[in-house]
Amino acid sequence: MSFVPGQPVTAVVQRIEIQKLCQGENLILGFSIGGGIDQDPGQNPFSEDKSDKGIYVTRITPGGPAEVAGLRIGDKIMQVNGWDMTMVTHDQARKKLTKKREDVVRLLITRKSLEEAVKHSKGSHPRQ
Amino acid sequence: MQDSDIQKKIDHEIRMRDGACKLLAACSQRDQALEAAKSLQTCSTRIMAYMSELQRMKEAQVMQNVPRRSSDAGPMDDRLPCKGKVAISDLRIPLMWKDTEYFKNKGELHRCAVFCLLQLGGEIFDTDMVIVDRTLTDICFDNTIVFSEASPGFELRVELYSCCSEDDYSAGSTPRKLASKLSSSLGRSAGKKLRAAMEPGACSPVSNGGAAPLLLPVPSVPGPKYHLLAHTTLSLSHVQDSFRTHDLTISGNEECSYWLPLYGSMCCRLAAQPHCMTRQMMAGWLKVKQCGGDPKTWTKVYAVLKATSLSCYQRQEDVDANVEPALTIGINKETRIRASEKDPHGKGQNISISNRYGGEEVTHTLNTESREDTHSWMEAFWQHFYDMSQWKQCCDDLMKIELPSPRKPAPVTPKQGSLYHEMVFHPLLLQISISNIILDSLPESLDGIFLQHFSKCSYKEPARLTLEFEGSHNIFVICFLQCLLWHLANQNQSNTGEGLIRKWKSIISPITKWSRSECNSNTQHFNFNLRIQPPSSSLLAPHPASSHSPLSQRSTQTTLSCSSSTSSSSSSNSEGSHSPESSEGGPFSRPSPARRSLRNLRARLDPRNWLQSHV
Numbered sequence: 001m002s003f004v005p006g007q008p009v010t011a012v013v014q015r016i017e018i019q020k021l022c023q024g025e026n027l028i029l030g031f032s033i034g035g036g037i038d039q040d041p042g043q044n045p046f047s048e049d050k051s052d053k054g055i056y057v058t059r060i061t062p063g064g065p066a067e068v069a070g071l072r073i074g075d076k077i078m079q080v081n082g083w084d085m086t087m088v089t090h091d092q093a094r095k096k097l098t099k100k101r102e103d104v105v106r107l108l109i110t111r112k113s114l115e116e117a118v119k120h121s122k123g124s125h126p127r128q
Numbered sequence: 129m130q131d132s133d134i135q136k137k138i139d140h141e142i143r144m145r146d147g148a149c150k151l152l153a154a155c156s157q158r159d160q161a162l163e164a165a166k167s168l169q170t171c172s173t174r175i176m177a178y179m180s181e182l183q184r185m186k187e188a189q190v191m192q193n194v195p196r197r198s199s200d201a202g203p204m205d206d207r208l209p210c211k212g213k214v215a216i217s218d219l220r221i222p223l224m225w226k227d228t229e230y231f232k233n234k235g236e237l238h239r240c241a242v243f244c245l246l247q248l249g250g251e252i253f254d255t256d257m258v259i260v261d262r263t264l265t266d267i268c269f270d271n272t273i274v275f276s277e278a279s280p281g282f283e284l285r286v287e288l289y290s291c292c293s294e295d296d297y298s299a300g301s302t303p304r305k306l307a308s309k310l311s312s313s314l315g316r317s318a319g320k321k322l323r324a325a326m327e328p329g330a331c332s333p334v335s336n337g338g339a340a341p342l343l344l345p346v347p348s349v350p351g352p353k354y355h356l357l358a359h360t361t362l363s364l365s366h367v368q369d370s371f372r373t374h375d376l377t378i379s380g381n382e383e384c385s386y387w388l389p390l391y392g393s394m395c396c397r398l399a400a401q402p403h404c405m406t407r408q409m410m411a412g413w414l415k416v417k418q419c420g421g422d423p424k425t426w427t428k429v430y431a432v433l434k435a436t437s438l439s440c441y442q443r444q445e446d447v448d449a450n451v452e453p454a455l456t457i458g459i460n461k462e463t464r465i466r467a468s469e470k471d472p473h474g475k476g477q478n479i480s481i482s483n484r485y486g487g488e489e490v491t492h493t494l495n496t497e498s499r500e501d502t503h504s505w506m507e508a509f510w511q512h513f514y515d516m517s518q519w520k521q522c523c524d525d526l527m528k529i530e531l532p533s534p535r536k537p538a539p540v541t542p543k544q545g546s547l548y549h550e551m552v553f554h555p556l557l558l559q560i561s562i563s564n565i566i567l568d569s570l571p572e573s574l575d576g577i578f579l580q581h582f583s584k585c586s587y588k589e590p591a592r593l594t595l596e597f598e599g600s601h602n603i604f605v606i607c608f609l610q611c612l613l614w615h616l617a618n619q620n621q622s623n624t625g626e627g628l629i630r631k632w633k634s635i636i637s638p639i640t641k642w643s644r645s646e647c648n649s650n651t652q653h654f655n656f657n658l659r660i661q662p663p664s665s666s667l668l669a670p671h672p673a674s675s676h677s678p679l680s681q682r683s684t685q686t687t688l689s690c691s692s693s694t695s696s697s698s699s700s701n702s703e704g705s706h707s708p709e710s711s712e713g714g715p716f717s718r719p720s721p722a723r724r725s726l727r728n729l730r731a732r733l734d735p736r737n738w739l740q741s742h743v
């Protein structure tokens with residue numbers, strides 16, 4: 001899932017829609033993110049390619065809105081409500097997720113298992 | 129209804145009304161006054177309804193004595209349709225506030241007390257009273273009202289009464305209100321409002337809610353007076369097994385004090401159960417045979433005519449035992465029933481019942497013991513058909529009517545006139561959470577931090593809180609205290625109509641200096657002075673259940689002064705911004721902005737960290 005500069009990034013993505021949970025004055029999603037173009041990608045335990053500076057899900061609060069919506073630990077977030085997440089700083093990513101006026105976030109995420117699933121299905125139905 | 133019955137009812141209502149008047153004159157609290165005024169209005173309306181009923185009966189008696197002309201009577205005129213139960217429930221009246229009023233929530237909250245009077249035949253019922261202000265989008269009444277004896281031509285009159293909940297009508301008006309009224313200059317609209325308040329009847333042409341002429345003078349009692357805001361009349365055509373919207377006729381206008389911006393319609397569920405659907409109309413022994421069958425194959429059954437079928441049971445006991453009937457013959461609008469010629473093989477007449485099932489026509493033949501039985505059965509069938517033709521859609525299927533459960537006592541919510549004028553914390557439950565306690569040795573009884581109750585304190589005086597820690601350990605509280613003030617649930621939770629739960633929050637700025645109290649005993653005392661201020665409108669948000677509240681930067685509302693605190697010998701003199709290790713009170717809470725920004729700063733400065741943010 002690393003990218004070659006100048007080339008389009010392709011990935012098999014899944015749409016996940018998370019309803020924010022109102023907790024007093026805060027709207028909670030229930031997960032933690034790591035990564036960003038200003039962070040050291042070598043420390044990302046979830047990325048395949050250790051030069052990937054994308055935003056990854058590092059922790060999911062059990063029973064929280066993110067888990068309920070289907071987000072899993074290790075997912076890479078490609079878009080949040082249409083905003084790109086592959087080339088953002090950590091703080092920019094956090095801000096896009098925690099906008100107060102929005103009570104739902106629609107994510108495009110990708111994970112290894114999605115790629116595998118597509119490969120397997122392609123293999124069993126060689127129609128292309 | 130006999131004359132004497134009505135008279136007894138009138139007397140009863142007059143007594144109730146006198147009681148309501150006395151209560152109204154005696155009570156001082158606004159909600160009591162509103163309830164008493166509602167009873168007064170209900171009693172007055174009932175009295176007028178009974179009196180007009182009495183009048184009608186007297187007129188009918190007079191008419192009966194006049195000999196009727198022969199052309200008046202007729203076989204079908206004598207037939208009366210069966211009565212039934214009519215139930216109205218889930219009343220909801222939408223409001224249409226100006227968006228500036230609803231969203232911005234500015235200005236004084238104009239509140240009205242509303243209730244509905246429902247009248248059918250001679251019965252009048254009232255719903256509970258609901259307080260309405262601009263935070264509500266609909267007026268909802270949870271009551272289910274059931275009228276037991278209604279004829280198919282019924283007219284159910286629904287009237288919405290409203291009364292402004294802010295006028296100062298109690299006998300002893302507080303000088304503050306008077307002062308504010310006098311001090312504010314009387315502009316055109318304010319003047320109109322005052323005038324409207326002083327002459328309640330000026331705005332609405334019908335202030336007694338009834339069309340019948342006033343036969344008894346309504347006693348004028350000082351106090352809140354309800355005015356008719358809207359009304360509508362429902363009849364059989366509005367009956368349906370689901371919710372329907374009906375139009376309201378609105379009386380009054382914007383200048384009236386009791387005005388509410390109604391959308392103009394009302395949703396409710398109006399259901400009817402005619403007796404022919406719920407009761408056995410006819411029952412008896414019959415002999416049944418299917419058409420085309422051998423004349424000798426007559427089966428003797430106990431038949432019951434109810435709702436849309438004639439159920440035939442083998443034994444009479446089966447009816448009550450809820451056993452499945454041996455045979456069910458449908459009786460509906462499409463059924464054709466004929467009495468045939470005398471059966472030469474047996475006595476009595478045959479009745480044939482034909483139904484169409486799909487493309488087929490199925491006929492059952494009944495045979496009774498005697499001519500009289502045949503006649504009674506035919507009569508029952510005709511009556512049943514007539515009932516179904518009169519009750520129309522109510523006879524297609526039995527509509528469910530939920531009987532109102534025995535009235536639960538309303539939760540006692542002493543409504544406060546104004547939170548800002550009359551705050552008595554009685555008693556106050558103060559929850560103190562102490563974060564980041566550094567001890568030289570951890571006492572076992574750390575969780576034995578006692579919550580102190582306050583017996584009584586008003587917001588004008590500072591509240592004293594005493595915390596007692598048992599044990600001989602030195603406790604150094606280095607960080608800040610977060611203090612939550614909760615008004616006791618009973619006193620502060622608004623009723624469901626308002627939908628706002630106001631919580632008092634008192635946020636204490638970080639304590640940086642402590643000194644140990646000089647006391648020889650093993651217990652150490654920490655005394656605080658707490659000044660409580662009413663919340664501003666920005667704090668009107670539901671408070672999280674956790675005991676930590678985000679430390680707001682604008683928490684300058686309360687001042688805290690310590691009378692005694694621990695010694696500052698330890699390194700406790702930090703700026704109070706040490707973030708505790710476990711900052712999350714609950715699984716979902718986010719660390720407070722202050723702590724988070726500090727953490728971010730530190731983390732960002734350290735290039736070795738791979739930052740993680742919780743969202």
